[in-house]
Amino acid sequence: MVLVSSEVAPFSKTGGLGDVCGALATGLADAGHRVVTVSPWYRTGRLEAEDTGLRLPIPLAGAVHTVAVFQRRIGRVDHLLVAHPMYDRDGYYGDSGGSFGDNHIRFALLCRAALDAVRRVPLPKKLLGEDVVFHVHDWHAALLPIYLDALYRPVGLFPRAATVLTLHNPAHQGRLPGSLFADLELPPRWFTPSALELHGDLDLLKGGILLADALTTVSPKFAREITTPGGGFGLDGLLRHRADDLVGILNGIDVVTWDPARDPLLPARFSADALTGKATCKAALQAELGLPVAADVPLLGFVGRLDPQKGAELLLESVPWIMDQGAQVVILGSAAAAHVRFEHRARQLEAAYPRSVRAWVGFDEGVSHRVEAGSDLFLMPSLYEPCGLTQMYSMRYGTPPIARRTGCLVDTIAPYDADADADTGTGFLFDAATGIAFRGAIGRALDLFADDPAAFTRLRLRGMAQDFGWERAIPEYVRVYERAWARRNR
Template sequence: VLSKAALALPGAIGWTPHIVHAHDWQTGLVPALLQRGFCKALPATRSVYTIHNIAFQGAFPGHDMRLAGLDPWLFNPMHSEHFGRFNMLKTGIAFADRVTTVSKRYAEEIQTPEFGWTLDAVIRHHGYKVSGITNGIDARAWDPASDPMLPAHFDAEDLAGKLACKEALRKELGLVPAEGACLVALVSRLTEQKGIDLLIDAVSPYIIAGRMQLAVLGSGDLHLENRLAALQARHPGWVHAWYGYNEALAHRMVAGADAFVVPSRFEPCGLTQMYAMRYGTLPLVRFTGGLADTVRDVSIGDGTGFSFGPIDLGHFSAALDRCLGLYQHFPAEWRAAQRRGMTTDFSWDKAATGYVDLYRGMTWT
């Protein structure tokens, strides 16, 4: 109903779009209905289909296809059928004129069995029309110089307010004012995909040594919440976990932390690492998807954070150790990395140019 209504709307209001841009499996019917002539008022309109997370595919019993208004013969491996089910995401990919993902590297990753969630062969088959455009952030809502949710403001030239944010955050979360300890934050869904289990497994030795404190905001899998609660109980005053959604606290944690961890097993784009860099908080990320596209490791000389490759405890711990070592022993290099991240343009003003170029390349005018 949503897809059909979206295609019927232009005719109802007397408007003919050059392009219809659909997103994820929920709108996978739009490119198919458009190409199959569902809406006679849009004979020349073309389609773009964006995959935000290929793990979510909208797979339904094959007989449900009749409800979609598509020809039954399209239930075949080249169009809508996938492992015996009607797959909405695959349908969108098959019929769209162009397919995009939310980062350049993710467009490459989903063509492999590791990241393709059984659709890698489909993506490779349509690779000629697949590209990646990295997401942007709202640079006005996420601006440390004017953010109304912060106790103090700061910018790349004057970081004094960031220290005030750190002190206020420690007080708010009940963390001890441990001199020299790096305050590490995580704001995330608490799921295996996000690598939360790695973080829990890795941090205790560094906390016991007085090298770091941990602040977590999020909710998700109960067993991970229970493990975080146990970690907090073992390290009172050094670990704090807040379960649920809290926009204001998310801003204060990003601003008050020294480092920000995103150890995801896969990450189509991710936004929190860009928020962190905007606020002078160095991200530690897995080298995957949009995390790889947006974070440059400090080891290359002009980096903005830290990254690791294989998703295991050893590689994550090594990256965490490098992060804490730079913070504690090389403050000038740490500040330089902060400023590089804070002055990088992650705004939608920049990201939108990729879509403008795509749209222009698809139209005659």
């Protein structure tokens, strides 16, 4: 299997995509499969890798771009890293001025480099060959099935290779003005409604959906949602057409990295059998953030992008009400240039409530672990959620999530029911995408925290008992690969 993605942890990560691709590759390799990843070698967070000496000339946008290919083996996985000046920037996808205007060229380069590199780099000490399954992720890699059919198969290359496309977030499609199609160096017939054209625009994800041998998305509930009218971000008709080839597979998490019993980023370790360390983590987090250290004051955490999809508006509008309930809030995240107003509002709230709110604008891996471990409740008011990972992290760290009933949040969180005869649930869900509904769920959670500490502790423990590892998902992905291979080679 060759996994092609704009992010693969530990080399690159802005959110769940990097985590998922890195963990999936490791899980597949540990199950005995040959696995290679291909991703850009960005400037930010660059790790050491060995120069393979391979230089690939790739024509795009009227010029020939020469990429260098670096290699590093971690565990049983071979990682190929594509180096080029277009990746040597401060951001992966954009900067304070917005998205990079040449992203379509940057990620077309990744797709072409992946196809050329796997044929020519010895991994390890022998060529991988052409009988592979390419597993491509989101719009950044969705051109690979197009290039495969347009430029490689017609000259006898990769005749048996199959392709699988995973839709992590189909709201982001690489949809651009149609005039940019020329930069891709493809024959004109590929800019048609049966390929990359959508209402006159260039839509990279659409092309991948049409051409890939199999499709997956990142939770069963989300797979159903995106085939409904209005649920597929303009592509629901196409996804209904390919519904028989679409499978929802719930993401797993790295249960070694995210293990409160041995997490080196925490001030104290804890487990379901020894919860004392969690109270230590809460006190240490309050002290680190300059908040009053108080065990009886509920601490609510948020880790994620400050983005409309993540419910940033619901979160920020609810903070004053949360203050009225006597709680503390910590917000860790940043916004894209188009949504920088959310960063400003978070800072304003910190200034208005200096003893109760902390806004950590940016991202810090260690702080994210400590927020998951030290918070009493985790806030996740997403408007839609293909498959977030932070709610799984929070439950593993004994922090019940408060989340909207959408996408994978339905698949991963069992709602607490105060009226049930027996203890149930691992978190709190709400339905309507409104501040009132969100605050209602927060209120239920705060009531349980204050009124029945024993029941709240049992809620924590039920979340910690959930199995969110990759062992369940790996066989499901292998079955998809087998079906894709069979379809391509029937």
